[in-house]
Amino acid sequence: MFKILLLALLLTTNAAIAQDRPAAPVSGFNPTQSEVQQKALLNGFDKILGNTTLPDSRAATLIQPAGPAWRDYRRSWLPWIAAAAVLGMLALLLLFFLVRGRIRIEGGRAAQTILRFGAFERFMHWMTATAWCILALSGLNIAVGRIVLLPLVGSDAFSTLSGWLKISHNFLAFPFTAGIILMFLIWVRHNIPGRLDVEWIKAGGGFIGHAHPPAKKFNAGQKAIFWIVVLGGGLVAASGFTLIFPFYFTDVSGMQIAQIAHGLLALGMIAAMLGHIYIGSVGMEGAIDAMASGDVDLNWAREHHSLWVDEKIERTRGEALKPAAHPAE
Amino acid sequence: MRMFVVAVVTMIVLATAGSLVLNAVQEPADVAFTTKGARPDLAEAPG
Numbered sequence A: 001m002f003k004i005l006l007l008a009l010l011l012t013t014n015a016a017i018a019q020d021r022p023a024a025p026v027s028g029f030n031p032t033q034s035e036v037q038q039k040a041l042l043n044g045f046d047k048i049l050g051n052t053t054l055p056d057s058r059a060a061t062l063i064q065p066a067g068p069a070w071r072d073y074r075r076s077w078l079p080w081i082a083a084a085a086v087l088g089m090l091a092l093l094l095l096f097f098l099v100r101g102r103i104r105i106e107g108g109r110a111a112q113t114i115l116r117f118g119a120f121e122r123f124m125h126w127m128t129a130t131a132w133c134i135l136a137l138s139g140l141n142i143a144v145g146r147i148v149l150l151p152l153v154g155s156d157a158f159s160t161l162s163g164w165l166k167i168s169h170n171f172l173a174f175p176f177t178a179g180i181i182l183m184f185l186i187w188v189r190h191n192i193p194g195r196l197d198v199e200w201i202k203a204g205g206g207f208i209g210h211a212h213p214p215a216k217k218f219n220a221g222q223k224a225i226f227w228i229v230v231l232g233g234g235l236v237a238a239s240g241f242t243l244i245f246p247f248y249f250t251d252v253s254g255m256q257i258a259q260i261a262h263g264l265l266a267l268g269m270i271a272a273m274l275g276h277i278y279i280g281s282v283g284m285e286g287a288i289d290a291m292a293s294g295d296v297d298l299n300w301a302r303e304h305h306s307l308w309v310d311e312k313i314e315r316t317r318g319e320a321l322k323p324a325a326h327p328a329e
Numbered sequence B: 001m002r003m004f005v006v007a008v009v010t011m012i013v014l015a016t017a018g019s020l021v022l023n024a025v026q027e028p029a030d031v032a033f034t035t036k037g038a039r040p041d042l043a044e045a046p047g
């Protein structure tokens, strides 16, 4: 009798306790805890391999634990970094424009122009720049197209467009790389940093305030852009070629790292190039002529590259000078 | 403007040359990452 009472008591207390707690799994198996253990276990391995009779031994990889981390980064961090690089930079440029306005030729347009970039330099610039623009847009589509473009154009148009953008991203890599190599060879001697650059930076480069610190063919700001293009572009190209030649240079983990590096470097380069495009067009009066016709206004050249003007006139015995098509009124 | 057009044309020529080289040295993904065992080639089937 006593035993029956004790059993009844135990059953009722157990039922009461059970109501307070979430139902325990029948097997005593805790899915959350074991997931943690599984992650810890998997992370101890480079990959989990099975056996295969397929000729391609890579098919034996069952799980590559770094894969989910790579995927999570592309889903969570990458869109924010892309937004910061593109939208953040555009916002900064707008702010700069509102505060500083367009940088004018202070002496007004002169009656003469001077040859700044010859035909080959302009050709090289536009080939690299055009390839770069399409690479940047198609790269952004790979990184964030599903978030930005897919909701706007729908899945059919998005998949067709992405297919073409992907093809252009792969193949424009060749003219882009050729352009970077040419730029390095042709312009490197004008882009070695020197004491003059320190003075230029100290004087705010004419961007902050209205001083016109002396500069040779390229000032410190342009030298920075040159090295960003040559070194940044070179690394972007190297990491990109690692991806379009899969398994030639590295394995899956190496390619994941290459893609992350490629995306981050490319986004940094996009931010820098937006600044370059702004100053070369709306931001500074007269700058675009250098890459359009090649001839720049003489006053513009004296304000921004005074030492180069003196040296160029002396070297060409004035032949670099031409009457302006639209002389100052 | 003339140099811009020359640059774009050269860019297209280099990209096309790149695509030819790439297609010559690489196999398409559906060939490179599969085997015949997984995809029977019906053209080779007898009869």
Ligand code: HEM
Binding pocket: A074, A078, A132, A135, A136, A138, A139, A140, A142, A143, A144, A169, A170, A172, A173, A174, A176, A177, A236, A237, A238, A239, A240, A241, A243, A244, A259, A260, A262, A263, A266, A267, A269, A270
């Ligand atoms: C030699 C030049 C280049 C090569 C060979 C190259 C190649 C590649 C490849 C193969 C991918 C991965 C595509 C995929 O996952 O399907 C990629 C992604 C990407 N590329 Fe390039 N690329 C080059 C230049 C550039 C340039 C100049 C930019 C931008 C200025 C750029 C921006 C990007 C971006 C943002 C991604 C996405 C990264 C991600 O989603 O994690 N690329 N590139």
